[in-house]
Amino acid sequence: MVVELISVGTELLLGNIVNTNACYLSRKCAELGYDLYHEITVGDNEARLCEAIKTSLSRADVVILTGGLGPTKDDLTKEALAKVLNRNLVMDEESRKKIEDYFKFRYLNNPKHTVSDNNWKQALKIEDSIVVQNNNGTAPGYIVEHNSKVVILLPGPPNEMIPMFEESIVHYLQKKQKKVFFSVMVKICGIGESRAETDIMDLIEGQSNPTIAPYAKNGEVHFRITAAADSEDEAKRLINPLVEKLTRRFGNNIYTTDEQESLEEVLIKLLKKHNLTLSTAESCTGGLLAGRLVNVGGVSEVFGEGFVTYSNEAKMKYLHVKEETLKQFGAVSSQTASEMVIGAAQAAKANAALAITGIAGPDGGSSAKPVGLVYIAAYLNGSVTVNEYHLKGNRQNIREMSVIYAMDLLRRMILNQLQ
Amino acid sequence: MVVELISVGTELLLGNIVNTNACYLSRKCAELGYDLYHEITVGDNEARLCEAIKTSLSRADVVILTGGLGPTKDDLTKEALAKVLNRNLVMDEESRKKIEDYFKFRYLNNPKHTVSDNNWKQALKIEDSIVVQNNNGTAPGYIVEHNSKVVILLPGPPNEMIPMFEESIVHYLQKKQKKVFFSVMVKICGIGESRAETDIMDLIEGQSNPTIAPYAKNGEVHFRITAAADSEDEAKRLINPLVEKLTRRFGNNIYTTDEQESLEEVLIKLLKKHNLTLSTAESCTGGLLAGRLVNVGGVSEVFGEGFVTYSNEAKMKYLHVKEETLKQFGAVSSQTASEMVIGAAQAAKANAALAITGIAGPDGGSSAKPVGLVYIAAYLNGSVTVNEYHLKGNRQNIREMSVIYAMDLLRRMILNQLQ
Numbered sequence: 001m002v003v004e005l006i007s008v009g010t011e012l013l014l015g016n017i018v019n020t021n022a023c024y025l026s027r028k029c030a031e032l033g034y035d036l037y038h039e040i041t042v043g044d045n046e047a048r049l050c051e052a053i054k055t056s057l058s059r060a061d062v063v064i065l066t067g068g069l070g071p072t073k074d075d076l077t078k079e080a081l082a083k084v085l086n087r088n089l090v091m092d093e094e095s096r097k098k099i100e101d102y103f104k105f106r107y108l109n110n111p112k113h114t115v116s117d118n119n120w121k122q123a124l125k126i127e128d129s130i131v132v133q134n135n136n137g138t139a140p141g142y143i144v145e146h147n148s149k150v151v152i153l154l155p156g157p158p159n160e161m162i163p164m165f166e167e168s169i170v171h172y173l174q175k176k177q178k179k180v181f182f183s184v185m186v187k188i189c190g191i192g193e194s195r196a197e198t199d200i201m202d203l204i205e206g207q208s209n210p211t212i213a214p215y216a217k218n219g220e221v222h223f224r225i226t227a228a229a230d231s232e233d234e235a236k237r238l239i240n241p242l243v244e245k246l247t248r249r250f251g252n253n254i255y256t257t258d259e260q261e262s263l264e265e266v267l268i269k270l271l272k273k274h275n276l277t278l279s280t281a282e283s284c285t286g287g288l289l290a291g292r293l294v295n296v297g298g299v300s301e302v303f304g305e306g307f308v309t310y311s312n313e314a315k316m317k318y319l320h321v322k323e324e325t326l327k328q329f330g331a332v333s334s335q336t337a338s339e340m341v342i343g344a345a346q347a348a349k350a351n352a353a354l355a356i357t358g359i360a361g362p363d364g365g366s367s368a369k370p371v372g373l374v375y376i377a378a379y380l381n382g383s384v385t386v387n388e389y390h391l392k393g394n395r396q397n398i399r400e401m402s403v404i405y406a407m408d409l410l411r412r413m414i415l416n417q418l419q
Numbered sequence: 420m421v422v423e424l425i426s427v428g429t430e431l432l433l434g435n436i437v438n439t440n441a442c443y444l445s446r447k448c449a450e451l452g453y454d455l456y457h458e459i460t461v462g463d464n465e466a467r468l469c470e471a472i473k474t475s476l477s478r479a480d481v482v483i484l485t486g487g488l489g490p491t492k493d494d495l496t497k498e499a500l501a502k503v504l505n506r507n508l509v510m511d512e513e514s515r516k517k518i519e520d521y522f523k524f525r526y527l528n529n530p531k532h533t534v535s536d537n538n539w540k541q542a543l544k545i546e547d548s549i550v551v552q553n554n555n556g557t558a559p560g561y562i563v564e565h566n567s568k569v570v571i572l573l574p575g576p577p578n579e580m581i582p583m584f585e586e587s588i589v590h591y592l593q594k595k596q597k598k599v600f601f602s603v604m605v606k607i608c609g610i611g612e613s614r615a616e617t618d619i620m621d622l623i624e625g626q627s628n629p630t631i632a633p634y635a636k637n638g639e640v641h642f643r644i645t646a647a648a649d650s651e652d653e654a655k656r657l658i659n660p661l662v663e664k665l666t667r668r669f670g671n672n673i674y675t676t677d678e679q680e681s682l683e684e685v686l687i688k689l690l691k692k693h694n695l696t697l698s699t700a701e702s703c704t705g706g707l708l709a710g711r712l713v714n715v716g717g718v719s720e721v722f723g724e725g726f727v728t729y730s731n732e733a734k735m736k737y738l739h740v741k742e743e744t745l746k747q748f749g750a751v752s753s754q755t756a757s758e759m760v761i762g763a764a765q766a767a768k769a770n771a772a773l774a775i776t777g778i779a780g781p782d783g784g785s786s787a788k789p790v791g792l793v794y795i796a797a798y799l800n801g802s803v804t805v806n807e808y809h810l811k812g813n814r815q816n817i818r819e820m821s822v823i824y825a826m827d828l829l830r831r832m833i834l835n836q837l838q
Contacts, residue, residue, distance in 0.1 A: 027434025
């Protein structure tokens, strides 16, 4: 089965946004066993859009278009496809109702607000197409079957497109494909990509089915192990021995083999399992760590409060970091990190805590304490571990990696001390 | 002048890497005034590569290919282009010498090391082409003029491609282009995309030079205004009246017209201007607001501390929210938001503060207080404003939009009260 992707949007051609949709969909299609030979990006122009759709339909079994489904005059994807397939656009009552409800809810306190006319355009569907619900926006998606081919239309914003793809399209594409593809994601934190690859080079070189594909992320390395088989059970039987080999080699460096599970979820699960509560104290990350933990639903059982102590005064006032410590060793020091983490645990009466203090740049570095120097402290039932990190990248990278390494540090402490 | 981009690499089609090259080159070409209507991604396959080059050459004046110039058997871009143009590949002595020197330097301490044969492939150039030096790798780039058209070949790794583009290609493309292009970005917060477009539909419909292009972001709308002229001064003269019109219509909804400036930077600049200091109290956003503010370098002048008060206990302990308030109105209420923001300002002795409390979901909603209900409070020199929002999207969207609306609320309060 051959698939082709068409990304629609002048903002892509102007370089205003990076096309992460194409990357996401390419990876997903590869996982589903589809062959992808061409990706095209075109602007919001009907003639060129029609031409691109025709070209892709002549080469592929499935064509996925993203973007151009919104309410404005520039959004032409549906109109172009209708033209190419010679079909009409008809009002979809359910979509119309959803748009009405959306605006009713949104402007609850402003009954005078009216829905501007262009919004109703989003309720039109291509005749005889399947409407794909969008729970995060007003533009639905569509599956259009035409002779032996399929065209799938999805909105451009990734936060709308990805859930729709996962909830509706994956299943549809799976059914069209004869082989079953099954994969496991081995997620590793704490070792670099080249080192991780070197450690399993023999397995990577010997791969055929299952295959191993590495993905480097900021501070993490993921290996996707995929098998093709006649059934999911058989694919799992092919995968399991390889997963076991990786588990033996990487040990605690692996934080999960569940693709959907994030590092923060793993940490919060561990905290719950051991009846621990967590507090945070952040200087250079300024709340990013707490912000990421709170993205896990149900975090309130283990996390009640955190401190953003960017100034020295705040470090003393809330965390009782000693003035002498700050004077003698500086705010970015192992000693300050240690006092921060103890202070955070005590203030919140928590039995676990994390503290981060570092120089995220671009300014503030010196030869003794360069940009990228970060101290992370973890507290667990009275014992404290402080690690020193030398991180590379811009201000944002350094802060994001600090958050990841902090979560990983506490995860390892819990595994070592309590499991 | 029309340009087309062809990205070459199976790793792109497998979704192993995001195509940031296409975004970078698109932006650069737009800045240089080239029209880009199609971007194509193909794998390392000679037949498909030849077909893509032919298609692009039939439509564009300039075709830029990235990737596939390396030493391996998979790297076929140069070979495919030579075939399409019916030209020979010939040894380029300077490139040969550079490769020799590169390996000599690299394996200085291992004189037995020999350069593997496939590396010499990189010293072959297309007959009568201009070689573009690569100071960060071994694969040079090429400019190939063919009849009235130009094909530019650049290596795929961004750290090699970008310097080569800036050092050699920009100048080459500038010379080919007669007009100068200049653009301004009008960034708006607080009104939706379709509303914003409706408000200036007459201007969008009447556009020719300058042009207006809208971009919707999470919680924001941006309009790019671009003019083409014989000089930058003339382009600015064309743009200014339109920017003034937008400023009159959108007023304070516009937070900046500087493309590089973010909402957090604008807010922090305003705080500095009025000698204000800021504190934050976050429940459902759990530190994201503080985390985003701290991404601005030099924020320490205005922001010293923030509170992540996810639990009711923390709201009472640090922000002195009254137990009766929480009991009577709940943690997600206008009253709690108001007490939180006053508490945050007082604890930090700050004259400005922001507080966020809401239901980000997926659980925790009820018919009286549904998921997406968020209260944001802003405090400025003793006065408090609380707004109620009904936000759509998943947990992360709701939290991100809350952060944006919070910053915008305080920005507006400062503008209204102090300017």
